[in-house]
Amino acid sequence: MKKLTIFLILCICCMVVADMDAKPKKRKSRKRVKTTRVVTRPTIHENPYICCEDTCDHIHGIDMSHYQGEVFWETVGENSKMAYVYLKATEGSDRIDSRYERNIDLAHRYGLKVGSYHFFRPMTDLKLQLENFKTQCLPGEQDLIPMLDVETVGKLSTEAFCDSLFKFLNLLEDAYHQKPLVYTFRNFYNKYLLGKLDDYQLMVAMYADEPPVLADERDFIIWQYTSKGRISGVGGLVDKSCLMGDHTLRELRFKH
DSSP, rough: OOOHHHHHHHHHHHHHHHHHHHHHOOOOOOOOOOOOOOOOOTTTTTTTTTTTTGSSSEEEEEEEEEGGOSOOOOHHHHHSEEEEEEEEEEETTTTETTTTTHHHHHHHHHOOEEEEEEEEESOOOOOHHHHHHHHHHHGGOSSSSOOOEOOOOOOHHHHHHHHHHHHHHHHHHHHHOOOEEEEEHHIIIIIITTTTTTTEEEEEEOOOSSSSOOOTTTOOOOEEEEEOOTTTSSOOEEEEEEOOOOGGGGGGBBBO
């Protein structure tokens, strides 16, 4: 009798277990986590074939010299969105850019607004530098005010460099009857020219994806954002720039 009782208990246990296995188990609810896919687009500094001018409304331009070699200006004028070009005319007291005359003639012919620039050598005779620039930068050929490229102090102290620079800026203003545009790099400006060029419009170079902010937070008219741009009609790399904010080319118009 005892064995029968044990046998019956075991049978009942097996039936209970089987019944429990037959019931569907409740699934735990899983919360869906939304994932945002971040698409990183290459910038012009990673891929020089990316054209900023194709994706924004800024007024874009370039600066050119003999370093670009032969330029097919018809292609530049017809197939790009460049509105202006600053051409290197001279450097120091005796250097003349070998492609300046051809470049300025063809840039005009194919529709770009043209300005000319001089690379400043602060230790070189200022009057000789002015005469060198004047032989190339003829007022009748200019759409935009002259530009002075300021990138070196030579071996001068900051005080002596600034004295040389402002004397030359005054000479340029007297010669062309308007203040020139000053081109320089952000770090150079912050180190040597901070707060000293308030009467001059600036073109500031900094090769980055965001516009530079000068240490004194002053406004500037043009940002040169790359030295490695590409455009049709030019085999080599090109310096590209754009006008900032609400600035227009009228502000740089050469007054004849």
